[in-house]
Amino acid sequence: MRTAYDVETVRTAERALMARLPEGALMQRAAAGLAAACADLLGKVYGSRIALLVGSGDNGGDALYAGARLARRGAGVTALLLSPDRAHASGLAALRSAGGTVLGAEADASTGIVGRADLVVDGIVGIGGKGGLRPRAAQLATAAAASDGLTVAVDLPSGVDADTGTVHGEAVRADATVTFGAYKPGLLVDPARAHAGALRLIDIGLELPPGRAELTALQHDDVAALLPEPAGESDKYRRGVVGVVAGSARYPGAAVLAVAGALRGGAGAVRYVGPAAQAVLSRFPETLVSAGPPAGAGRVQAWVIGPGLGDDASGLADVLSADVPVLIDADGLRLADAKTVRARTAPTVMTPHAGEAAALLGVERGRVEAERLASVRELAERYAATVLLKGSTTLIAPPPGDGDSSPTRVNPTGTPWLATAGSGDVLSGLTGSLLAAGLAPADAAATGAYLHGLAARHAADGAPVSAQDVAAAIPAVWRDVRG
Structure with a gap:
């Protein structure tokens, strides 16, 4: 599992470690890891051209010490200082001693050092930076983006917010980010994640409290441990039954796709309630269908409601009053009343995309997309529900005070190819089936998103x-994860 911590927690751990180490030892650990990662990216260090973009803090010191190590291996290293009078003095001395060149940042305008570099190291601003880059730094970031060389960010791309993943103004776009001690939330959440490139975590010996994590990302082993597996005495009812209320005369396909996801999600049976029964049965004859209402359809362990409903809210009251987990998606999000959702005693999972989340919060869609982490947490609090915010990075936030899983989760498996009609319906059915199979809300949502992306x-x-196609591929990736 990837675990991300906020800046204050990381800083506290750094201070505690520095108190036990000789002066400068922690920076040397970071610089050694950074230099090794840069060497791996270059392939051949000797004779390569490296440009260091150096700010005034320890982030710049890391870049300078790493540059000195690479210079001693035969690289031509030039440091461009954005604040010459405040650059890390010992790092500068180390680079000069190793044969590196030190210039002011303005020198790049006439020499084109960044544009000719095989590798650009972004050491402008560290994890404490707020707001976009200043004009001179932004010029260097633009030159790096336009060059044919690789750009490596030190700890975090300069100009992005480490805690929130927001990007206010200009920011470095890195091909890779070498981060120290722990992942930071901004490295895992868009829009900042898109600036980070490939991630490499360097262990520098920090001791971080597990209970203080801000964000977690499941990996194969974590998901494998959560996937339901039938026992020898299992039957279709013991494995769980998921009910699906979806589709309409206008959108029968939404019902078919939600059922497709549900049938592949681990539950033993799927009950469908709605006007698209014939379309569902023609595609999936194993489905148990009912004309409704949901309360008379038979026992279920979880409900999915919303995909393709249109304006038909006739089954909503039945579903929301049920004492089982309920997943609300699509039109169900528009039709459900916030007060009713909050009053539920059984778990609720909501799965909006950015536009739906914006409507629920009463804000512009752009704000949700720019502040994804804050938005998903605000929705979880407002509705007292687990919220899965779909998008370029899918986030899952449990309701405040929920014992299920306190950190927000981020799904690492998404792909832009998922931006296709009906894919969210498949995700709803899949996640609802996992709920019916007995997974806790945050686990079901995170596992569903993980399998869906894969x-x-x-x-x-x-x-x-x-x-x-996505629904049909679920069994293959389920086997891959379990394998």
């Missing part, structure tokens, strides 16, 4: 993919 990657394989 299925899209598997089905697409670099080409356009349909929602049906």
Whole structure:
């Protein structure tokens, strides 16, 4: 599991470690890891051209010490100082001693050092930086983006917010980020994540409290441990039954896709309630169908409601009053009353995309996309529900005070190919099935998003993919994760 910590927690751990180490030892650990990562990216260090973009803090010191190590291996290293009078003095001395060149940042305008570099090291601003880059730094970031060389960020791309993942103004776009001690939330959440490139974590010996994590990202082993597996005495009812209320005369396909996801999510049976029964049965004859209402459909362990409902709210009261977990998606989000959702005693999972989240919060969509972490947490608090915010990075936030999982979770498996009609319906059915199989709300949402993203990657394989393709690929990625 990848675990991210906020800046204050990381700083506290750094101070505690520095108190036990000789002066400068922690920076040397970071610089050694940074230099090794840069060498790996270059492939050949000797004769390579490296430009260091150096700010005034310890972030710049890390870059200077790493540059000195690379210069001693035969690289031509030039440091461009944005604040010459405040640059890390010992780091400067080390670089000069190793044969590196030190210039003011303005020198790049006439020499084009950044544009000719094989590797640009972004040491402008550290994890404590707020707001976008200043004009001179922004010019260097633009030159790095336009060059043919690689850009490596030190700890975090300069100009992005480490705690929130927001990007206010200009920021460095790195091909890779070498981060120290722990992941920071901004490295895992868009829009900042798009600036970070490939991530490499360097262990510098920090002792971080597990209970203080801000963000977690499941990996294969974590998901494998959560996937439901039938026992020898299992039958379809013991494995869980998920009810699906979806579709309409206008959108029968939403019902078919939600059922497709549900059938592949680990529950023993799927009950469908709604006007698209014939469309569902023609595609999935194993489905148990009912004309409704949901309360008369038979026992279920979880409900999914919303995909393709249109304006038909006739089954909503039945579903929301049920004493089982309920997943609300699509039109259900628009039709459900916040007070009713908050009053539920059984768990609720909501799965909006950015536009739906904006409508629920009463804000512009752009704000949700720029502040994804804050938005998903605000929704979870407002509705007392687990919220899965779909998008370029899917986030899952449990309601405040929930014992299920306190850190917000981020899904690492998404792909832009998932931006296709009906893919969210498949995710709803899949996640609802995991709820019916007994997973806790945050676990079901995170596991569903993980499998859904992997299925899209598997089905697409670099080409356009349909929602049906995503659903069909779920068994293959389920086996891959379990394997």
